Amino acid sequence: MPEPGLSPVRSALPAAAARFGTHILARAHADASAAALAVTGPPHAVAARPEALAAAPPHAVAARPAAVTAPRATGTVPAPPASVPVPGPVAVDAPGPAAAPVPNPALEHLLRGPHGLGTAGLYLTPRQAPSALPESAAPVAGRPIPGLYHHPVPEPDAVRVEEVSRRIKAWALDEVELYPDDWEEEFDGFSVGRYMVACHPDAPTVEHLMLATRLMVAENAVDDCYCEDHGGSPIGLGGRLLLAHTALDPLHTTREYQPQWARSLHADAPRRAYRSAMEYFSQHASPSQVDRFRHDMARLHLGYLAEAAWAQTEHVPEVWEYLAMRQFNNFRPCPTITDTVGGYELPADLHAQPAVQRVIALAGNATTIVNDLYSYTKELASPGRHLNLPVVIAEREGASERDAYLKAIEVHNDLMHDFEGEAAALAATCPVPSMLRFLRGVAVWVDGNHYWHQTNTYRYSLPDFW
Template identity: 40%
Template sequence: MSLLTRVLAPAAADEVAGLVRALLTGPERPGWPGLGWRAPGPSGLGTAASALLTGAPERPWAGTRGAPAGLRAPAGQGPAGSATSATRLPGAAGPPGSTGAAGRREAAGGARPSGGPEHGGATALPGASRQPRAERSGGPVLHCPPALRDDPALAAVVNERLVAWAEQVGIYQGRLERVREADFGRLLMLAHPDTDDPDRLLAAAKCALAEWASDDYYCADVGSEGAGQLLGARLMVADAAVAPANLPPRYALGLHGGIQEDSVLRAFRSATDHLARYASPAQLARFRQEVALLFVGYGAEAAWRNSAYRPPVWEYLAGRQVNSFLPCITLTDVVGGYGLPLEEYADPRVRRALTMAATASTLVNDLYSLAKEADPSGLDYNLPALIAVEERCSAAEAVERAVQVHDELVVTFETEAAALVLTGSPALKRFLLGVWAWLGGSREWHAGSARYRAAS
């Protein structure tokens, strides 16, 4: 089920929905104590966040005890390029949640409770002696950074342009007001805090909405036009629209006509053309690869549904690695106006960190939609539902265990990305920090959804 389908679904109001709402809207945003959220400047981005993401020379934390551990090697270590380094990205100085209120108190000059790690000190990878998340007496807390800015005016501009474009290409006819209410302009504004260019944000927003439309129209969610046995064929043609197929002229006309007759294909072609204004050939190729893998994930979930097959959790998570927000996240440098070298993007260590972040962000959407997409047959394809069956636990316990999976993924991303920035290019450092900001922006958008505000 696509993100848009989940957003348009009726609000849930049962006990589990209340637990998830509290989880997503809770005030804690474990993150970088030395940064925190700052009121946006004229560009909509706080000074510290701007320095962080754009590589500006200002480093307000330089030379201080509170310097982000992910930007230096721990004491006694040289530069590290492997995932075994205990260096950390912002927010990873302790177990998830440990850099919340306590970290903010220390940043303000207060004392850290005794027994905790030193601010900015090295800690072990998840799976070692430390648990990947801290328990809270009031329930689970997502380990996820805060959003780095909030610019409602910029979000509104992007959102209105996106709705106008959706009407132009013909997707979601009769439901455009619901698309407007979903406020995807806000999602893109929050997720890409290193630009205030509405056209760059719009290019990424068009790609995202085309991806979600392909799920909605082709995968039997809403108004399906090609589900079931024709799904693979539909997705193959969609791939030919994203990565133009090279046919002999007399047959190329047929492909062109097929694209013009299908609103989803028109959306993909239009979105890719817009993206090409800003993306290099290598960045376009990267995006097309991630979309092709997304289509593989669509096919896997369709196979599960069509055969009433309940995958084990490991298989579901493998599918979530490709059926995820990765096509959106991969545009981080395109939207930011710089280029990550292809050899660094393809580095297995970078790929591992990136896919963990993408899976984690998609699990937030799983949690967000748990109570809203319940299938009468009992075959629900989200992580908490599958955990509840496999581990024979209650829905509330399954939510907590799903949060643990999410937190472990985010903490591991932070740990391994922090090691990578020590030896990678400035572009890699900016890209990985941009992904970290994307996680916070996406979570903030989910938490601020009108759907849950109404339920409150």
């Protein structure tokens, strides 16, 4: 079947591309203007030199709620290499009662989307620079958690959702034999097609979307079959995860034992899914993007093992210990591949910078607490004791269930404000086009992840705390 394009009538992609991530880029605009004024002196008509952007302090971000007072540690990002085009001077006019904010060319460049040699294929429909950023459309299903800081997103493109859903089910059934017949309703209820289309609206083709979708389904299979609902157990988890990880990070052994390892990759559904999903991903990703993903999956598996160890010893961690575990057992592998799914690459030397790593970590931490909050009632109804942030806060801080849940919302909101502040500072200090697009892509993923949790009423329902 030919790969469908976006519906010219129903597609929300052009508008979404202009709108997504603007809550971060607006802060970067403010940071860049403030930095230029700080470096060039009194506010009169001057040209903001590129070094003015590099001098912007990492903590110079838009005002956050008064309750958030903890200082932030930030990494240092070097100035962009000379070979990378950097936006030219920005005229800074004297402020006045009627003066409008001066546009930031770097941010306007990003909002228009990629351009230049080799980028035409990143667009699925002809694009024009928007005259104004449209308002976000409210989702049609589910209700958000009261008090949870988030950004509404438009409904994902229905044509793409249908095609991704069809392809992922065919892959799960025919290629990797992922689940038996009695799991079909649960697989359909996961709504992974809607999830991934919402998280990656700039994917140039459906096949790019499938890269993320296969990996998401494979990761979920490992979690379910090794750790959670479908036969999972903390006992022996380390051995199972190690062997599954070799489907992502191949074993290099002797000729005598290589065939036995190769056969083991087909031994169970999680390993079959990991092997196949990684094979597809490696065909489209650069070697550095592949290795980046492997690293993040090792982090994920380390988090699984920590949680399993606590389950075996019936240990309830301190809140800070739980948050440390959740920095590893979290969604980080998903937003970190946003450039691969978008059809471009954030260079490895930029991706490895401490400031970039902090932004990605904060995004993963915030989105994982979203999961804790939306899955709270589902986990309470499941057999055994499930650790999540409200449960740990209630146990360790002596709070009621309601107060612990509301405290967990505050923790999430603090993480989100830190994520947005750090991303805005990074966009201002390193306005390389690939960096700006990557930061926007991570912000899109954060918003799409919340959208899926909020609207997936098959899986989630809210507690009666309001």
